[in-house]
Amino acid sequence: MRGDREVNEGPFRILIVGGGTAGWMSAAIMARLLPKQHYSITLIESEEIGTVGVGEATIPQIQLVNAVLGIDEDDFMRATQGTFKLGIEFVGWGIADSRYIHAFGNTGRPIGRTPFQHFWLRGRTLGELATLDSYCLNAAAAYAGKFTRGTDTRSKTLGGLVHAFHFDAGSYARFLRHYAERHGVRRLEGRITHATRDGDSGDVASVALGDGSRQAADLYLDCSGFRGLLIEEALHTGYEEWTRWLPCDRALVVQSAGGADITPYTRATAKQAGWQWRIPLQNRIGNGHVYCSGALDEDEASSVLLDGLDSAPLGDPRSLRFTTGRRKAFWNRNVVALGLAAGFMEPLESTSIHLVQSAIERILKFLPNGPIRPADVEAYNAQTIFEWERVRDFIILHYHANARPEPFWQQCAAMPVPDSLTAKIDLFRANGRIERFHEELFSEAGWLQVMVGQGIAPLGYDPFADGPSDVELREFLALLRQTVSRSVATMPAHAAFLAEHCRAA
Numbered sequence: 236m237r238g239d240r241e242v243n244e245g246p247f248r249i250l251i252v253g254g255g256t257a258g259w260m261s262a263a264i265m266a267r268l269l270p271k272q273h274y275s276i277t278l279i280e281s282e283e284i285g286t287v288g289v290g291e292a293t294i295p296q297i298q299l300v301n302a303v304l305g306i307d308e309d310d311f312m313r314a315t316q317g318t319f320k321l322g323i324e325f326v327g328w329g330i331a332d333s334r335y336i337h338a339f340g341n342t343g344r345p346i347g348r349t350p351f352q353h354f355w356l357r358g359r360t361l362g363e364l365a366t367l368d369s370y371c372l373n374a375a376a377a378y379a380g381k382f383t384r385g386t387d388t389r390s391k392t393l394g395g396l397v398h399a400f401h402f403d404a405g406s407y408a409r410f411l412r413h414y415a416e417r418h419g420v421r422r423l424e425g426r427i428t429h430a431t432r433d434g435d436s437g438d439v440a441s442v443a444l445g446d447g448s449r450q451a452a453d454l455y456l457d458c459s460g461f462r463g464l465l466i467e468e469a470l471h472t473g474y475e476e477w478t479r480w481l482p483c484d485r486a487l488v489v490q491s492a493g494g495a496d497i498t499p500y501t502r503a504t505a506k507q508a509g510w511q512w513r514i515p516l517q518n519r520i521g522n523g524h525v526y527c528s529g530a531l532d533e534d535e536a537s538s539v540l541l542d543g544l545d546s547a548p549l550g551d552p553r554s555l556r557f558t559t560g561r562r563k564a565f566w567n568r569n570v571v572a573l574g575l576a577a578g579f580m581e582p583l584e585s586t587s588i589h590l591v592q593s594a595i596e597r598i599l600k601f602l603p604n605g606p607i608r609p610a611d612v613e614a615y616n617a618q619t620i621f622e623w624e625r626v627r628d629f630i631i632l633h634y635h636a637n638a639r640p641e642p643f644w645q646q647c648a649a650m651p652v653p654d655s656l657t658a659k660i661d662l663f664r665a666n667g668r669i670e671r672f673h674e675e676l677f678s679e680a681g682w683l684q685v686m687v688g689q690g691i692a693p694l695g696y697d698p699f700a701d702g703p704s705d706v707e708l709r710e711f712l713a714l715l716r717q718t719v720s721r722s723v724a725t726m727p728a729h730a731a732f733l734a735e736h737c738r739a740a
């Protein structure tokens with residue numbers, strides 16, 4: 236690794252390889268936050284190769300990106316055909332026709348230190364059978380097709396609505412590109428033919444472009460998509476596959492006409508060997524069918540997708556192949572992989588763009604301005620592996636805890652899952668407890684909704700939930716339900732909110 240760098244050698248050079256969401260998000264955030272006298276940022280992309288062009292549903296943490304960049308949310312929504320997202324509805328994942336929502340934000344509220352689910356579980360023993368949705372502002376607003384900003388809904392009882400976005404992936408990358416270029420990022424157009432490595436250190440020394448020119452840097456961000464141009468093709472980092480737990484390996488993607496219901500949530504509908512997403516934008520609907528090629532051929536998968544649309548397709552389905560898993564190291568020598576170059580997890584919980592965002596935060600935390608130190612690299616990799624594995628567990632949970640009859644689903648139900656997930660399920664099953672470790676992405680409320688939604692029933696609840704009398708408990712639960720329904724009644728319809736605040740051209 237480069238160890239001879241002096242401050243007077245000029246700015247530390249960051250070269251971003253790839254201009255999809257990962258590349259331009261990295262460029263925009265770094266250009267905004269890094270002092271220009273110490274860091275230079277260049278991005279190379281190839282219009283001829285293009286981007287994967289999917290990635291349209293997000294989670295609430297993305298608001299932090301807008302805040303850091305100083306982006307006005309309405310401008311951003313207009314530029315990207317954006318709609319608001321309050322959660323993900325899962326249809327048919329438990330028994331056939333089952334339906335639940337993993338909504339952002341709180342469900343109910345704790346009493347003292349005892350989490351809400353214990354009171355809800357005790358309530359069920361008293362015949363209080365209302366579902367979790369009735370205690371969750373986000374879920375109730377989503378199902379009612381309502382939306383307003385969280386600041387208008389915040390109450391002492393429940394907190395406010397918490398939202399993320401659906402947007403057009405291509406428009407989003409262009410939006411970030413304009414921002415990054417305005418903030419000093421140098422963009423080079425061209426196809427990288429290969430990378431050369433330093434004979435002594437083994438680091439990437441430069442990348443060569445089709446026109447014969449070369450670009451060298453101190454740190455390379457590999458945002459080149461599935462192929463991993465630097466992390467894999469140049470450094471042979473290796474890939475850890477997770478297909479034994481997440482067997483889907485294909486997606487068919489198609490857009491369909493707008494005008495259908497603009498739900499303020501994503502829908503994920505289980506199918507015979509995979510699942511189908513529906514992401515409503517202002518001008519069209521994004522749809523895709525994630526499936527296992529070992530259980531379904533492409534023609535069948537295409538029929539499933541097209542049969543499941545609720546508006547006319549706007550073209551033929553496009554096919555994408557993937558292998559679920561991660562690079563053995565996310566940061567190897569002087570290369571950090573982000574986005575699809577880092578690995579792949581299917582978009583069931585809309586986590587990939589978030590993993591790019593959190594990788595950028597972490598790069599900034601461990602960013603060198605001189606030699607790259609192994610301790611920084613090790614800490615970066617350990618934290619990123621932890622984060623990815625916990626997200627992986629959450630996605631496996633949806634597959635594993637199912638009650639569907641098809642052979643694909645029965646195999647998923649029977650498969651041994653990672654110990655970390657078994658521990659989570661066992662803990663919940665015993666007494667309804669959920670533990671969140673370190674900087675795990677998903678909250679207790681998220682795990683609760685998915686575990687209950689997928690049919691995992693706890694055998695007991697925390698004894699502290701026996702504190703209130705039966706009457707007090709019933710009153711507490713009724714008050715929460717009332718607060719939710721009254722609050723939702725005052726909210727505008729999602730479509731009306733979009734039309735008033737951020738209608739796209």
Ligand SMILES: Cc1cc2nc3c(=O)[nH]c(=O)nc-3n(C[C@H](O)[C@H](O)[C@H](O)COP(=O)(O)OP(=O)(O)OC[C@H]3O[C@@H](n4cnc5c(N)ncnc54)[C@H](O)[C@@H]3O)c2cc1C
Nearest residue numbers: 253254255256257286287290292427460574575582587588
């Ligand atoms: C089916 C599917 C659905 C998804 N849905 C979601 C979702 O709903 N939510 C979510 O958060 N994420 C989702 N994702 C993931 C999301 O799409 C990606 O995380 C995101 O788009 C980032 O992609 P990327 O920038 O890493 O790669 P890409 O978009 O593939 O960009 C790669 C870039 O590298 C450039 N490049 C490659 N090779 C070269 C070369 N030789 N020379 C020069 N340039 C080169 C390309 O031109 C391009 O600019 C989904 C992914 C898939 C496959």
